[in-house]
Structures are given as structure tokens and as C-alpha cells.
Amino acid sequence: MKDRLIGVNTLYSGMLLEYDILDDYGHILLHKGTLLTTDLIQSLTKTGLTYVRYENAQDEEEKYDWLQKNNFIAFLQQITFLSSDELALVSGINGSAANYLNRTEEWIGRMHNEWFSVHLNILTDDRKQYADSVINRLNGRFAEMYDEGMFYTYEFYYDGIQLLKSLGQAWADTFSSIYTPYPAGTVLTFEEEIDCLVIDVYQDEPDNPLIKPILQVNGSDPYFLKRSEKNLIAVQPLAVVMPDLPEE
Known part of the structure; x- marks a missing residue:
């Protein structure tokens, strides 16, 4: 049995976990058999974790099914306001990600x-x-x-x-x-090298996400981007975790 890394951004609402999801210390965050919801995924995002571990209790070849099956839909769901069901309706999308x-x-x-x-x-x-x-x-x-x-x-x-x-x-x-310019989990850098994490986005105002300093000062609360007193100087790209393809 091996632990493997999976990006939080590849999880999506409606996914049925086939493995336990673990933190860096091996503590179970979500149990096998859990049906993921938006709230559960947001809870993981708010921890600041970019990757979590999952337990690979199956054969090596079988691991690709879970990771490839819906990776593309999961990625698109993160950068859009569409659900996995809406994305799956697009012709040709709901196939293998190989x-x-x-x-x-x-x-x-x-x-x-x-x-x-x-x-x-x-x-x-x-x-x-x-x-x-x-x-x-x-x-x-x-x-x-x-x-x-x-x-x-x-x-x-x-x-x-x-x-x-x-x-x-x-x-x-x-x-x-x-589309959203600031998916949940995106890191924004402001003047004076202040880094903030996007923790939520809203369709009616996609350019004004809810953010929170990564290094909290006096337990600072989340606030909206447009309320920031510092100028935004950089937006980090989003990590897209795709599995290595099995060898022929």
C-alpha cells in the first residue's frame, strides 16, 4: 500500500472517494466512500493545502482509472462556474483523460x-x-x-x-x-510581499474573490479583493495535477 499525492484542485463536487484522503502527517481528512460536496472541498481549500495524500490500496494499473476518469472535468470545474454535470454534457468531454x-x-x-x-x-x-x-x-x-x-x-x-x-x-x-480569473486556491501577491489565498469566488462578480492572508496577522478575517489597501502585483498560475500515463 502506498500513499500518493493528488491536487485539491482535481477534487470536484459529486466525486465518490475510492480512497481515504490524508494530510501530510497521515491523518485521515476524508474517508473512503465519502461523496464530495462543494462545502467539503472548500474546507480543504481553506486549510491552505495544495496537495493531499490518498491511500493506494489497489493495483498500480487501477490507480489510473480514478485519476484519469474525471481529471479534465475537475480542472474545468475549478476554473469555471459550471458543475461537473454541466461540463459532462459537452460532447466528447466525459471520456478518458489519457x-x-x-x-x-x-x-x-x-x-x-x-x-x-x-x-x-x-x-x-x-x-x-x-x-x-x-x-x-x-x-x-x-x-x-x-x-x-x-x-x-x-x-x-x-x-x-x-x-x-x-x-x-x-x-x-x-x-x-x-470563467473565473481567480479560482479557489489561487495565490495572489500584493505590495510588500503579502501573499493571500483565494478561498471563494462568486459568479456575479468574478473579479472580486474572497481572500485571506496566508500568514495571518492578528487572526485577520477574510476580505474581498477590491477592499485590499495594497496593489495586486502578481497572480500565481494554478497547479494542474495530471497523472503520469501508464507505460505501454
């Missing part, structure tokens, strides 16, 4: 076409052709934002807003109602 890196742009393209269909369907042919080219650029930008296990969510969000504004504000509004 070819995740190779198929990212293809999957994202399907999602964007579905999300923006309400706008695409009312365009003239000439305008639709231009819209398709903008969406293709957005898809490519998404793929570019993944680099060596990190996803630059903040940069993708604001690049996406600027791209879609060329098609109209309604397109940008649809985008901002889906």
Missing part, C-alpha cells in the same frame, strides 16, 4: 462552440466566419496557457475578455459568466 494534453484544444473548442451558440446562431454568414476565427484564437490561447503543470488562469481570462469584446459585449459577458 490524451488530455493532445486533445485540450479540441475539447475546449467543443465547449466554446456550445457556450457561444446562442450568439453564433443569430449572425450572418460573413460575421459568423469572423466569429469562428475569434473562437479559434480563444481555443488556441487556452492551450498556450498550460505550461509544465501550471495553467495561467488570470492571463487567459483577461485575454479572452479582450478577444471577445471584438464581437460585442454580450460575448464577453457570456465568457465572464463561465
Whole structure:
């Protein structure tokens, strides 16, 4: 039996745990058989843990099923306001993540076409052709934002807003109602090297997350980003934990 690391950002509401989830000291945080909820995941996020341990009591080959089966959906659920059920409805998304890196742009393209269909369907042919080219650029930008296990969510969000504004504000509004620039678990760095952790995000105001200093001063309470008295100088990329693929 071995302990393995799994990113907190790969857990999602509705996941049925097939293993005990442990902290660094081997203490059980969540038991095997637990059905994860948003509240349980937020509780883990608020501890400041980026990774937790799980007990691998099965054969090595079987571990990939649990990790690969819904990793892509779990990742998208963290950077969007959509549930795993909503994401699974997108054609082709609810499959194996074995070819995740190779198929990212293809999957994202399907999602964007579905999300923006309400706008695409009312365009003239000439305008639709231009819209398709903008969406293709957005898809490519998404793929570019993944680099060596990190996803630059903040940069993708604001690049996406600027791209879609060329098609109209309604397109940008649809985008901002889906994606968040500051997923829970993101580290924000302010002036004087003050680091804060995003502990919650809200769809009606995605650019104003609830944050809390990582090194608490006098037990400081969480507060909203826009209430910060310090200037934001850096947004750390989000760690995307994908399993190593089994050898052929």
C-alpha cells in the first residue's frame, strides 16, 4: 500500500472517494466512500493545502482509472462556474483523460462552440466566419496557457475578455459568466510581499474573490479583493495535477 499525492484542485463536487484522503502527517481528512460536496472541498481549500495524500490500496494499473476518469472535468470545474454535470454534457468531454494534453484544444473548442451558440446562431454568414476565427484564437490561447503543470488562469481570462469584446459585449459577458480569473486556491501577491489565498469566488462578480492572508496577522478575517489597501502585483498560475500515463 502506498500513499500518493493528488491536487485539491482535481477534487470536484459529486466525486465518490475510492480512497481515504490524508494530510501530510497521515491523518485521515476524508474517508473512503465519502461523496464530495462543494462545502467539503472548500474546507480543504481553506486549510491552505495544495496537495493531499490518498491511500493506494489497489493495483498500480487501477490507480489510473480514478485519476484519469474525471481529471479534465475537475480542472474545468475549478476554473469555471459550471458543475461537473454541466461540463459532462459537452460532447466528447466525459471520456478518458489519457490524451488530455493532445486533445485540450479540441475539447475546449467543443465547449466554446456550445457556450457561444446562442450568439453564433443569430449572425450572418460573413460575421459568423469572423466569429469562428475569434473562437479559434480563444481555443488556441487556452492551450498556450498550460505550461509544465501550471495553467495561467488570470492571463487567459483577461485575454479572452479582450478577444471577445471584438464581437460585442454580450460575448464577453457570456465568457465572464463561465470563467473565473481567480479560482479557489489561487495565490495572489500584493505590495510588500503579502501573499493571500483565494478561498471563494462568486459568479456575479468574478473579479472580486474572497481572500485571506496566508500568514495571518492578528487572526485577520477574510476580505474581498477590491477592499485590499495594497496593489495586486502578481497572480500565481494554478497547479494542474495530471497523472503520469501508464507505460505501454
